[in-house]
Amino acid sequence: MNMKPKITPIRELMSQYDVLLLDAYGVLVNGKGSLPYAKEFVNHLEETKKDYLIVTNNASSSTYAIAKSFEKNSLLIPQEKILSSGSLLSPWIRENFKNDSPRVLFMGSLESQGLLQEAFCHITNVKDYKENSLENYDVLVICTQEEKDFRLNFEKLMSYLFQAEERNSFPQIILPNPDLIYPKDEKNFGIVSGMIAYMLEGALRLRFPRKIFKIEALGKPGSYIFEKAKDKFPGKKLLMVGDQIETDVKGAHKAGIHSALMLGGVVCEKSLDGEGAYQPRFLLENLKVL
Ligand SMILES: [Mg+2]
Structure with a gap:
């Protein structure tokens, strides 16, 4: 039961x-700054030398920039203790394309695009993609786009995928951050790249109803980020602390890791009653340590 x-x-x-x-968003910080007790909690982890790792779906900045933004919120977290889905982009491309330099079509900010620097690939930003060009790409990377021009770029991308499938040169689709939404503050939410992938999947299903398209998630709940986290602590007992069932709890469960769900984040507490395929082992109200 x-x-x-x-x-x-x-x-x-x-x-x-x-x-x-x-997890970072909804556990340590939200769109407004650090959450209650987060600062004391991080200090406590550092002082007691407790092993920890920030496992975040952030794909819009480097781990250096993430550490800096934590610092601005009084959270002193060393860069080495951050595993972000964006930082997995270059390793993923290198592992999958060995010595080739793949052609990549990229949707997202220039800062996210910078995360591909070490991947040795040819990048075209979707902003520069010409409609109806017969250009083929090996990989499509979907990151979060600024609201400006979003609709135009989304429509270009959707039409490119339709055309690519018709000429049998459909790319691999990589989604560093599979999150659909994030908490801006206690009551308001924003959308993230996972929502763009979700919309593209819906569009592809309408045009090619008999085909299943695979979108590879690098971040949570995908297994890639959890395997990288496990590699850092061989033989140790891990606990994932996050605020989302869909990413943190489900992803940890699939990777054989226990999880604790932080209340007050994305998941509405009212919805936790009753049966659920992915239950966290624990619920957390806050990060109060002392
Ligand atoms: Mg979160």
């Missing part, structure tokens, strides 16, 4: 697990 998980203090979880994998 599926029992509703119990609210457990973070202190108890720290003694039960060797390593804490921490």
Whole structure:
């Protein structure tokens, strides 16, 4: 039977697990700044030398820039303790294309595009893609686009994918950040790249109803980011702390990692009653350690 998980203090979880994998948005920060107790919690982890790793779906900045933005919110987290889905982009391309330099069509900000620097590929930003050009690409990378021109660029991308499928040169689609939404503050939400992929999938299903298109998620709930996290702590007992069932809890579950769901983030607490395929092992109310 599926029992509703119990609210457990973070202190108890720290003694039960060797390593804490921490989501950033909805756990340590939101769009406005750091969340209550986050600063004391991070200081405590550092002072007691507790093993931890920030596992974030952020694909819009480098780990250096992420560490800097944490610092602005008084969270002193070393860059080496951040595993972001954006930082997996170059390794993924290198692992999948070995010595080739693939042609990449890119949707997203210039800052995200910079994450491909070490991937040795030819990049075309969707802004520069000419409609009806017969250009073929090996990979399409979907990152979050600024609102400006979003519709125009989305429509170009959708039409390119339709045409590519018709001429049998459909690219591999990579989605560094599969998140659909994020909390801007306590009551308001914004959309992220996962929503763009979701819309593209819907469009492809309408045009090619008998075909299934695979979109490879690098970040949570994809397994790639969890495997990289596990590689860093061989043989240790890990706990994922996140605010989303769809990404943090589901992804950890698939990777054989226990999870704790932080309340007050993306998931509405009211919806946690009853049966669910992916239940967290614990619920957390806050990060109060002392
Ligand atoms: Mg989150």
